[in-house]
Amino acid sequence: MNTLRLSIENQDKSWTLKPDREYIIGCDTDCHISLPEEEISEQQLKFDFDPQRNIWYVYNLDDSDSVYINSQSLTEYPITHPSYISVGNKLTFVVTPEGFDSSISHTKFQELLTLKYINRVFFDKEDPEQLRGTWLKNFSFSFNRNLALIDRFSKRRIAFKDQSKLYTVREDLYKDILIRLDEYKKNDYHLTEQLHFKLINYRDYKYENDRDRIYLEIVRNTIRCTKITTFLRFFVNGDNLYIAADSYALGRMSKRKVLWQTIILFLLISPGTWFIYVFTVGLGLVVALWYLYSSWINFIRSLFQGEPFLSALRVNFPKNIKSNAFDLDDSYMFLKSIYPLIISSLEDTLRKHNLLDKDLEEILKGISNDIGKTSINIDTGGGGIIGSVISGLNNTINNKSQTKG
DSSP, rough: OOOEEEEESSOOOOEEEEETTTTEEEEESSSEEOOOOOGGGGGGHHHHHEEETTTEEEEEEEEOOOEEETTOOEEEEEEEEEEEEEETTEEEEEETTTTOOOGGGGOGGGEEEEEESSOOTTTTSTTTTTEEEEGGGOOOOEEEOOOOOTTTTTTEEOOOOSSSHHHHHHHHHHHHHHHHHHHHHOOOOTTTEEEEEEEEEEETTTTSSSSEEEEEEEEEOOTOOOOOEEEEEEEEEEEEEEEEEEEEEEBBOHHHHHHHHHHOOOOOOHHHHEEEEEIIIIHHHHHHHHHHHHHHHHHHHHTTOOOOOHHHHHSSSOOOOOOOOOHHHHHHHHHHHHHHHHHHHHHHHHTTTTOOOOOHHHHHHHHHHHHHOOOOOOOTTTTTHHHTTTTOSSSOOOOOEEEEE
């Protein structure tokens, strides 16, 4: 029937577009799909089906250059595969043609990427891993490896003539892990709504000439609202491939903290309070700005990154991660499945390109063993099990945790 599935990422909004008409999306009430004004211009996008070519097209109706599709600036684009359309970094549409073969292996690498800017203004995030919760040191690793082949006679490494081979290896690594994640998700129906992953091309607005920063973001939201986020990235530097993964845990939103901080905010901005501060003490503005920065800055930063309102509140006012055994099991099942999956993909892909030597194999085996040994120490000192164990407290592997953001 040539329909097009349109949805908004991280929101429960979706539409089915039929080929017998065109669709205008914007904040104007006359648009076929009308959205809030703060998220989109009056007439932002147009979707139109070409019956001769049997293809849907999307057009940017706005003069601004803040609309991207699959990391490319959007003017006119044929939708032949699932695509991500980013509007001003606040709204991301997901479009999928009917009957599309979603096999990742048949999709071009650039078409898998979603573009996202950071560090645009003072309140924006400075790096992708801010505002993700507590860093899980036990489930993080990084190393830099020279992959140039060793000459069998001189025993010296033979430098690559160019870096294209390493970039091909990097693309194959990302795609292979995506395929394995897709299979992992399909094999457990509990993960249908709880596991999400995508490739993001992060760009630092203040340093446009920086190297490309492609991250594979893997997010698991447990049924008890613990959010586990794992960032995986591969960077090419000379003959080296830098490989790193970091995981973070974020608890559910603390309604008590939100209520208490909202009361304080209301008291600071109420007319009576302002009269006392400004005319009696003269420090009202200073106090209010200091309070906003110290208590609400992560909420503001999350909104700038396009997080929904409640998600931004959760980032700013999370509960401590509880010692619920069910939630602990869900978190461990995810982390202890994802990391072996990543290591296995690294081994297989590098072996396919004849780049897996014994030393590198031992490094990967050591990482896998370290993660496998992470276990619960019964003496948690009265603290939360999840916070103590997967963060690296009170167990045999690490004794330190930190929060990023």
